[in-house]
Amino acid sequence: MSVMFVLIILSLIFATGFLAAFIWAVRNGQYSDQYTPSVRILFDQQTKRRGDANGNGDI
Secondary structure: HHHHHHHHHHHHHHHHHHHHHHHHHHHOOOOOOOOHHHHHHHHHOOOOOOOOOOOEOOO
């Protein structure tokens, strides 16, 4: 039974740590960029293919 109490206390400590890390990330602007993820696919560079004169290429 004492092992259960230790595990409950440890899980509460870990949960509090993760909550503190999340609040710290939000306050420091980690999630403030709303524009870039929606247009990132438009600006990705195309991979160039190497190949012979017939157009058969390998990546």
